[in-house]
Amino acid sequence: MIDDRGLTTRCVHAGETPDPTTGAHGVPLYQNVTYAFRSADHVEAMRAGEAPHFTYSPRGNPTARSLELKLADLEGAETSVAAASGMAAIAATLLTLVRGGGHIVASAELYEQTRDFLQCDLPQHGSSATLVDARDLAAVAAAIGPATRALYVEPFSNPALHVVNLPALGELARSREIPLIVDNTFLSPALLRPLEHGADLVLHSATKYLSGMGQTQGGFISGRRDLAEPVRETMLRLGGQMPPFAAWMLLAGVKTLxxxxxxxxxxxxxxxxxxxxxxxxxxxxxxxxxxxxxxxxxxxxxxxxxxxxxxxxxxxxxxxxxxxxxxxxxxxxxxxxxxxxxxxxxxxxxxxxxxxxxxxxxxxxxxxxxxxxxxxxxxxxxxxxxxxxxxxxxx
Ligand SMILES: Cc1ncc(COP(=O)(O)O)c(C=O)c1O
Missing domain, CATH: 3.90.1150.10 (Aspartate Aminotransferase, domain 1)
Structure with a gap:
């Protein structure tokens, strides 16, 4: 169902309903690790996909799930994956994309840890990146080769505030059959929803505006299910999931975004x-x-x-x-x-x-x-x- 309510309304309400057991208004903090099953039959029904049920908090937690539903709604995404930090989201996304030795074309103006990850870590995994001035479409097009798996940019770059033409980059990425990945930390979905401008995946450091109070670390990957859910699997194997307490703090932060x-x-x-x-x-x-x-x-x-x-x-x-x-x-x-x-x-x-x-x-x-x-x-x-x-x- 498309949520056609205003963005501020969705920040407050999306992904949340009163707790079905207690009626608690506001998503409770589920600070537990494991989930009980009523019987062996219940386990089998869960495994057969007939009875959705949480199993192990690091694989899924009701507090974090509410936050993911809220973010997906705000971004206009099919799904959203919560991560322990912006870098957990970025690293898991890039590692998923370059599996088997791929290449990334990225903007030269990026958060420095992201740039270091592209330049220092990817080569250690048999992959590579080319950094270009992403304002120069011809330079971006020239850098894309047969092994390129994605185009990666920040729309308003950190720290020089260069601005890239997302729709044009999206069109270029589509014509070369690669996804456009956008780190939208500087703007947040309140100001820019990159999926509406040609992006295929949106990443965030939730540590910044989504939290707003400088008290919580977090990250997000949002977009099409076929792109974002494999990143969730990589992230879980790397241990980069968002803890419930961070999700609970972020549920409060996003309400006033x-x-x-x-x-x-x-x-x-x-x-x-x-x-x-x-x-x-x-x-x-x-x-x-x-x-x-x-x-x-x-x-x-x-x-x-x-x-x-x-x-x-x-x-x-x-x-x-x-x-x-x-x-x-x-x-x-x-x-x-x-x-x-x-x-x-x-x-x-x-x-x-x-x-x-x-x-x-x-x-x-x-x-x-x-x-x-x-x-x-x-x-x-x-x-x-x-x-x-x-x-x-x-x-
Ligand atoms: C644009 C941008 N993306 C990603 C990150 C990384 O986020 P985190 O510190 O939550 O890992 C930062 C951190 O400053 C950032 O500025």
Whole structure:
């Protein structure tokens, strides 16, 4: 049955019904390992597929199952598989696709662990990957060979916020009979549902926006049953399944996803515009800015408006690494930390790249602007920052 209710409604209700035994509203945490059968006949009926029944929690758990049903609904997918982390989802997917020595064509701009997995781990399993600029369709087409098993991209890339043309890549992948795999961690299904734009599988680090609170690790693989269910089998053999407690926390997190994404996006849009007009800033990467080279491509994916382009941005200061240090040290509210998708704003200086990545939180925009202005003043003019932070006599 197609769920034609709005996305916010589905975030709250999809995959959930009151507990049939107790009437508990809200999916209970099934923190147990094994499941009892009434009789030998019951076991046989389960094995014959006549009596669906949970057997062993690592193979399937009612709490995690509810979450999988919710995610499948949100993505518009036939099925969704919950994993222990984003990397568990990514590694299991890639290993399943390259079975027997396949090749992956992937974007060169990716979360660094994913890139390392493609470049360092796949060769150890007799497989390989070619990394290309996925904004360049001709380069992607040229990299696909007879052994290529999939095309792999992040629509808004980590950390430079490059945007790829998903429908065009989907068409290319289809013409070469390979699936398009999309890591949609930066946007979440509240802003982009890649299966509607030509993708065959969608991956997530649920550790980020799906959780929203920075308290839970998780990952997802969603898409067609014939592609996603074999990944579940690989993942189970690798021991990468999501524990029930994480699933229970994520059921709560996902309920507020659209509200948070709207706020993250609105705040990021305001900060991107502030940064773009500040003399201390050399470049801002935010696809919502009309000056972003792929703004039109991005708008075709996520729509138009200040609350559509997500909460992630990155930027470079004119003063280079010393200015970056001054900027970070002057911040009073934003936290210097890795990770992203938290309700609190996190900033991180990229190693080996003159880039500050900002995961913009849901705080009041005025407070964020004040903190970023404080950082920019310090980056630009240390003496001005000192004057700003000096207590007045009334303090
Ligand atoms: C875009 C992206 N994909 C995947 C991951 C990996 O997720 P996890 O840390 O949950 O394994 C991350 C982590 O930062 C990420 O940024």
């Amino acid at each position: 659209p509200l948070r994404m709207e706020r993250h996006s609105g705040n990021a849009d305001r900060l991107a515009r502030l940064l773009a007009t500040d003399p201390a800033v050399a470049a801002v990467n935010y696809p919502g800015l009309e000056t972003h080279p792929e703004h039109d491509v991005a708008a075709r994916l996520v729509g138009v408006g200040p609350d559509r382009f997500g909460g992630m941005l990155s930027f470079t200061l004119r003063g280079g690494p010393p200015a970056t240090r001054r900027f970070l040290n002057a911040l009073e509210m934003c936290t210097i930390a890795v990770s992203l998708g938290d309700v609190a704003t996190l900033v991180w200086p990229w190693a080996g790249r003159d880039l500050i990545r900002m995961s913009v939180g849901i705080e009041d925009a005025a407070d964020l602007e004040r903190d970023v202005r404080r950082g920019l003043a310090a980056a630009d003019m240390p003496s001005r920052a000192n004057a700003l932070s000096e207590p007045t006599p009334a303090d």
